[in-house]
Amino acid sequence: MRKTNQSEPINEFLNKNIQRKPVSFHMPGHKYGRFFSHYIKTGTFKMDITEIPGADNIKKPEGIIKKSLKKIAGEYGSYAAFYLTNGSTSGIHAIIRYASLTGRKILLSRDCHISAVNGTILFDVETAYIPSGNENGIPVPVTAGDVKKYVEKNPDACGVLLTSPNYYGKTADIAKIAHIVHEKGMFLAVDEAHGAHFEFAGLAHLSGIGHGADMVCHSMHKTLPVYNQGAVFHICSDIIDIDKIREAVNMLGTTSPSYPLIASMEKAASYYSLNGKRFYSRLKENILQLKHKLESKTNYKILETDDFTRIVIQTPGNGFKTAAILHDKYKIDIEAADFYHIICIATPSNRRGDFKKLVKALYKIEIPDKIIESPEIPGIPEKLLEQSQAYYMKHKTVPVDMAEGRICGTIIVSYPPGTPLICPGENIDGCIVEYIKIITEAGGNVLGVENNKIPVLE
Numbered sequence: 001m002r003k004t005n006q007s008e009p010i011n012e013f014l015n016k017n018i019q020r021k022p023v024s025f026h027m028p029g030h031k032y033g034r035f036f037s038h039y040i041k042t043g044t045f046k047m048d049i050t051e052i053p054g055a056d057n058i059k060k061p062e063g064i065i066k067k068s069l070k071k072i073a074g075e076y077g078s079y080a081a082f083y084l085t086n087g088s089t090s091g092i093h094a095i096i097r098y099a100s101l102t103g104r105k106i107l108l109s110r111d112c113h114i115s116a117v118n119g120t121i122l123f124d125v126e127t128a129y130i131p132s133g134n135e136n137g138i139p140v141p142v143t144a145g146d147v148k149k150y151v152e153k154n155p156d157a158c159g160v161l162l163t164s165p166n167y168y169g170k171t172a173d174i175a176k177i178a179h180i181v182h183e184k185g186m187f188l189a190v191d192e193a194h195g196a197h198f199e200f201a202g203l204a205h206l207s208g209i210g211h212g213a214d215m216v217c218h219s220m221h222k223t224l225p226v227y228n229q230g231a232v233f234h235i236c237s238d239i240i241d242i243d244k245i246r247e248a249v250n251m252l253g254t255t256s257p258s259y260p261l262i263a264s265m266e267k268a269a270s271y272y273s274l275n276g277k278r279f280y281s282r283l284k285e286n287i288l289q290l291k292h293k294l295e296s297k298t299n300y301k302i303l304e305t306d307d308f309t310r311i312v313i314q315t316p317g318n319g320f321k322t323a324a325i326l327h328d329k330y331k332i333d334i335e336a337a338d339f340y341h342i343i344c345i346a347t348p349s350n351r352r353g354d355f356k357k358l359v360k361a362l363y364k365i366e367i368p369d370k371i372i373e374s375p376e377i378p379g380i381p382e383k384l385l386e387q388s389q390a391y392y393m394k395h396k397t398v399p400v401d402m403a404e405g406r407i408c409g410t411i412i413v414s415y416p417p418g419t420p421l422i423c424p425g426e427n428i429d430g431c432i433v434e435y436i437k438i439i440t441e442a443g444g445n446v447l448g449v450e451n452n453k454i455p456v457l458e
């Protein structure tokens with residue numbers, strides 16, 4: 001046996017984190033297992049089985065999984081549902097796979113998740129982007145007007161995939177967009193990764209389900225008490241070939257799905273479809289109190305969002321710094337930050353005490369004198385090559401400073417909002433270079449840039 005050092009870095013970190021007793025305003029929605037007394041009693045490891053007799057098979061459900069999927073589709077009001085154990089990422093890949101089988105070209109909202117871009121590369125699907133916007137300093141989803149313009153310009157596309165809600169709790173007008181898309185004979189798929197709770201939180205009117213979307217993907221783990229990676233793919237109309245979707249979902253999913261994970265999705269939907277009203281009205285009350293206490297005594301402002309559970313707090317200074325202080329000094333972890341905001345995901349598993357701690361901490365965090373100017377998020381760069389083609393061409397890396405005028409060879413994403421700044425095959429212009437430099441200097445996270453270098457085509 002080989003000798004290794006005895007350290008277990010992941011376990012050591014997780015144990016230390018438990019001892020910190022942190023407050024969670026981030027995903028997953030169960031907030032350190034507050035919802036899981038049932039599982040803790042039963043023992044999660046004891047539920048971690050394989051396809052023993054009676055356990056059914058996620059690839060060909062005929063027993064308990066089939067029954068459970070029928071129930072969850074009923075709870076959400078969809079035609080049919082599929083459990084995903086690799087997050088919405090695999091659902092979004094399945095949508096792109098579906099496009100590759102039905103038409104080979106798809107329209108994506110530019111605020112799409114990186115998985116949509118990866119999907120088009122994996123399945124060699126031609127892509128055109130619909131621009132998303134900004135309002136009062138935060139990103140907003142695509143408008144019906146822009147969707148109309150782009151479906152008219154791209155009649156060879158077979159469908160549209162858009163993100164709603166976005167990270168900031170802003171939603172698109174799905175009903176209007178669905179009408180426009182269907183008129184052109186295309187399908188509408190909605191990446192509703194951040195909206196799995198809408199049905200239970202009195203926000204069903206914001207969902208794609210029941211409002212014209214043909215496919216909707218929910219990351220149950222983000223906003224509901226579900227283990228990380230738990231997601232559900234919903235078919236919501238009869239224009240979708242369900243056999244092709246099943247093939248895509250099966251192709252992309254693991255052959256060893258986690259039963260505790262699936263069971264947590266079944267439990268969360270079942271519980272909140274019965275008790276959601278009560279729990280979400282208590283959550284709303286806690287959030288209203290937070291807003292009142294913050295805005296009456298400080299310069300902090302909570303922005304209006306369509307989804308009241310998404311708390312976007314305007315920080316007069318640098319959001320990245322506020323997030324770091326909350327973590328380091330107050331043991332409060334939030335979901336994300338940008339120049340002017342911190343973003344918290346609140347769920348019914350957050351107790352009143354969590355909100356009190358957040359208010360108390362923000363009362364004490366000094367507003368920096370120097371306010372960092374936030375740069376405009378750059379528009380969509382010029383497309384010079386198809387992204388699936390550019391990705392597989394020969395690359396080299398160049399320093400960010402010297403990248404202007406080169407063709408990008410990778411996907412560069414800034415977190416948040418976690419949407420592509422530049423995709424393979426697009427021209428790296430001066431605005432992008434400047435934006436990457438400013439974001440990085442302010443402590444933001446830019447994926448695709450390693451050691452200050454960008455992969456470009458040779």
Ligand SMILES: Cc1ncc(COP(=O)(O)O)c(C=O)c1O
Binds near residue numbers: 089231
């Ligand atoms: C808008 C959006 N879509 C899809 C995903 C991917 O979801 P998952 O992490 O469940 O794979 C994310 C993840 O953050 C997201 O923000």
